[in-house]
Amino acid sequence: MTKHMHVERTYPTLPTQKHNVRRFSFQTKSCSVEDFYKLLTPVARSIYLYSLWNLPLDPRIKIFWRIPSYRCDPNIIPEFFSRFNLLRVLVIFNKVLMLSSFPVVITKLFHLRYLQVPFHQNIPESISELQNLQTLICSGYSLESVSLPVEIWTMQYLRYIHLRAATSLPSPRRESILNKHLVTRMPNLEEFSGLSCTSCTNEVFSGIPDLRRLIIQAPLFFDDSLPNGLMDMSILRKLETFKCYYWQHSWISCNSIKSFVFPTSLKRLTLTRCYLFPWEDISSTLIMLPNLEEFKLKDSKATDDIWRLSDEDKFKSLKLLLLDVLNLKHWESSSDNFPNLKRLVLKNCTDLQEIPGDFGEIGTLESIELHDCSTTTEDSAREIVQEQEDMGNNILKVYIHNNCRE
Template identity: 55%
Template sequence: MVVASVFNPYFVQLKILSIDYHFLPDLSTYFVQHALFISAIFNLLRVLVFPHSCFAFPFDLTNLFHLRYLEVERFDCPPESISKLQNLQTLIQHEQCGSYITVPGTIWLMKNLRHVYLGSPSYLPSPRISELEIGILPNLEELSGLCSFSCTNDVFKSIPNLKRLMVRVSCSKEDVMTKRLIDMSSLTKLEALKCFRNAWEAISIRRFSFPTSLKMLTLTGNYLFPWEEISTLALLPNLEKLKLKESPATGEVWRLSDDDKFQSLKLLIFSYLHFQHWEASSDSFPNLKRLVLKNCSFLREIPTDFGEIGTLESIELHYCGTGAEDCARKIEQEQEDMGNNSLKVYIHNSRGN
């Protein structure tokens, strides 16, 4: 009954279609197995969503010329014919049926792509289409899921207008991060960068060359950077948000020198960091607005000078030790005693309560 209804003139004009395998398993399977028929019937389709599925990518879906948005939950790697979707602007593949996604080289022919989200580590091939032609994606603004092996100068130069990037930093045999520089300096419009890592081999932050345009940086995972290398991020003149999560740094003390000044930083978030001492002054973060500490249970104190940061609006602590909590309360009380009631301290799940 449901399948037969596609002949209804209403469905022929359909432009948005979402197929949920849990609620309509037969219809979902039918669409995948008869993609050629479907692409002919729904040739005006603009949006197509396949949640909760794990099939080989239906080649004939690439005949949907007008498609702008394609979202799939679990398909195999996209075929080379995906480049036929010349109007596609958003491609989302939450994860692959295997462990990696290999993106076909023909993606460099899809000039209208703006947003690409790949849930599994993804290999993006060289943009060199032929000896005389190098592909370029002039409209791509967001790329998520790129494996560090594909972070090459050739790739970055072919996505010159990228604004948001998420990289999965692995340490496989094919991707020896400890010996190779990731130079992002050609991404002159990059504003937000997230890097995830799940290996335990130490690497140096000096292996990364960040663009000066960067405003938001998130480092998640076990990079094992020395804290003095984290301090070099102060050289990024436009950095406004810095998030360090799940032990990216190693060492008990983060000591900032007088020259280490995060001039533009407004938000600083630490989550699951294991350092014990933090030595800094108000001059280290002159424009900080929010300080958020989550599960930093080993941290014994917060620099008392932070109360002198005129822009600081809040300090938030989630499951931190009593030493850090006491310091936060002391900073708040000192500011209140001086008539400054704008600084607020929020302690969640306080061990002192």
Template identity: 45%
Template sequence: MLDFLRATAEYFLKVLEQARKIRPSTTEKIKSLEEKIRIAANKAKDAVDLKIFQIIKDTSLMKKSIRREDLLPVVEKMDITKREVMETLSEFSTSISDIVDDEIVEVSILPNLGSAIVWGLDDDVELIVERLRGQQSDLDIVTVSGMGGIGKTTLARRTHDHLSIRYHFDLRIWVTISQEYRRRNIFLDVLHCISKQANVSIGEDYDKKDDNELADLVRKNLMGRRYLVVVDDIWSTDVWDRIRRIFPECNNRSRILLTTRDTKVAMYADSNSPHHMTLLDLDNSWKFICDRVFGPEHDHPPELEEIGKEIAEKCQGLPLTISVIAGYLSKTARTLESWKYVTESLSEIVASHPDKCLGVLGLSYNHLPNHLKPCFLSMSSFPEDFQVETCQLIQLWIAEDFISVSESGKSLEEVAKDYLEDLISRNLIGVRKRRFTGEIKACGMHDILREFCLTEVEMTNFMHVKSTNPTLPTQKHNVCRFNFQTQTFLVEDCCKQLPPTARSIYLFCDSLFSKRGSSVKLEVFSRFNFLRVLAIFHEDVEPPSFPLSITKLFHLTYLAIRCSGKLPASMSMLRNLQTLVIPVDGYNNISLPGKIWMMKKLRHIHVGGAYYFPSPRRERIRNKHLPIGLPNLVELSAPYYSNCTNEVFSAIPNLKKLNIHVSCIRMVDLLDNRLIDMSSLRKLEALKWFQQWSAEDSARKIEQEQQDMGNNFLKVYIHSSGSYWNNILRDNISEA
């Protein structure tokens, strides 16, 4: 029965992957299909996880065989769903199994921003025009990339219609990539443009010609002419390869201008100097609004300028959003009260124009491969304007089972980084901070993309997100992920309404309160036996001790919880835990138990302050016949320096990131007396050093310490605080 469930799930995966290639007119049917599959798969997963939990809770069950009846209901449900899926597929005009990549590709063109001037594009236009009129004789490919709604089509149109471009090229051809793209249609569009502009008759017997004959006809009629072809909003390298073949190399300074939402496609077509569009600055955003609302003279009431710029800033430089908001403003009263309403309800206004705004971004989402969709939707887990650390995001993706095991031997973290890079390349996630090495440190999402995410997660029951003090509806039974982004969180009320099958709970709030107004006891979360992710981020002044009842959550893979004191030995019962995060500030008395060496699946231990990390010696004595160590641990942050011994490091041989906390002593004395033996850490990539500096003494030795540390480690970070020491660092940063 387990084999049947797995085989059916694999069949569903293949169906969903192929369903992406069906023409967009069937989108609603595909979403209905996904919903049926998701519900059946979740029920099967719940049944299996419940049986595992029962066995772990009562070890006597291990001696008994699992009865056929235990899984029969979910097997029958999966079988019924499979038949429904097959029946739904039969309704499509083209069977999924017969779809050929060459024939239909889901792509789309952004709706034109109309006749409105998009301010801030003049420099972009001049750069593209100069490139197109360059002296290079070979056929040059010029690419423009950027997120949906940023104005790529508008830029391409202004370039195409530019006076100098009109006189420079014999032929200017605009190729629109339609939603139901077929190569044949592209060939016909190009032939129509040639016939119209060159005033030649190509013939009308197109229906009698096959695709190869049409392609030859295009090449023949372009040969010898200096042409410009604009290929607008292309999605994949495969589509580009098929289109590229019909444009001949005439060695006469012909050009192709290509726009795309995917930076990888732009790099593939134009590896030399692809042009990446950026968001508008505040000044140009405000001019754009003025142009649409007040006309070219920009004659507006002075009292509206400040609030108008506030609205422009909230649009975050995206022309598509600005266009929608400006259209709304043009129909409202030009009063301070009306415009204040717009600033307070901008997200709702954008969401009320799905065809103009969210629908455009939905095209990017629908075109994503299935393995990237949950990663993208997970960005709705974070509050507005939140900058999420890359390492935190990746750990959550792994904990949620969004990351597939790589056949190439890459680690889960490496695969997750590839996923993130892919989403960034598609301009769906933005880079907010980079490390000095160029690595992505933090990322975020444009507000309009987040708004789309929030809409999509609710429609698909992927997650329930509440950003006000929550009163959760009881009918949310099909949702397994819950997210609360409130200033205060009334835990008891909400936990009573969450289904016991909840798998992920995220809390972003200032404080946790019970009904009585006091700090809540975190034991309330122990009733969720299927829970995989419990991420609690709050700022209570006095963090509680580690809640013992949480150690019973056998399926837990990610735990972020603010607490203090010694963690209990019973936490070793969390056998599936991969990430432990204790986000505390300053110094505390956190102490990890010796039993932590039995938690074999741990990958990341991150404690905000210094803590005691046990030696494996005592556990080796207690468990002579069991291997002691954490073979999967790749990140350890930030144990006391005194705990960093070769004995500890030998038991975590695959460690890649190590953050060490040094007590308030002179660092030079510490280095002179006992260097850390890191010979066991063959895979170490980064060392981060936290120290309470004895500033005056240590400053005298800064050059020596920089040289000693810099020569020994691949990366070294020094964290300091206090104006005196910061001045010392600033004066010596060039040597550092």
């Protein structure tokens, strides 16, 4: 039986001959380029590099979140990867070592399907040479905005883009991709993580019609309003998951939940750092999403501190509700508002006085989880569970965590 993958963990005691496999994973603490040459065959199909490379480093150290980040000499990369032109998977996973520029030689690996590199700057236009690429991950992190080239619209097989910075995506109609008669859509793209909110336009969304998961960010210092004052995602009829992260400096510009127009296909919604919205906007927005199963609202501040739900406010499909770091004090609701809720999670809601007592009547509710909430909220959760136990309902559980008091 042929070995599926060779995993190297024993450096510096390395084998003296190459292995007859096509998939390699280096998980030693460190390894040199010479060591890679000893083990890898030119017909290697997959390379996973988790080791620290013993490469010439730029002596300058970039401090980022107190983690030293060393920039690697990119000239070493071409010399190494030029030997493996049959690669389909290349993963360079390194939180310490960052490439100072995108290795152009990687864009010559025509057969590449999966690429992950420690990089956090603008992606060059040569990335479009990887016409078979399906997954692009840049694991480097940056507070500054980065951009993708307009040529990325020619990459028809891309399914997954993950970038850890607010990333600008040019319009697919920009001069017909620099006056070239090329297809200007990514019809197979299912997930985009890191898209800048400034690129959330109808033209961009029309080029990614099959998107199912979208995570957007605002740049650290973002002074412009949303395009046309709205982020209209209604054209994304297959979108199931949407997450939005705003830096604190962006709150003033992107502040209203009414700025979003969601497709009815949405099942999971996470909003972080929304600002100056009335709780009524939350209710009116969620009831327009008949398939919504999960809603998470984090680190946000409303204009009022009372969430009052009427009999007409029914979140029919909602199974998970998470509220984290909010200025909510009073919550008026009944079991009829959340007929299918399974999990209620409250985190750092120190102003909230209590959970609506009628929540114990939700037949589907399985757990109430509290993390660093007020003592009165904890007491109300215990009372709800105790009342249900007295009635013979032992399904509902309460979990209370008080890390701040420990």
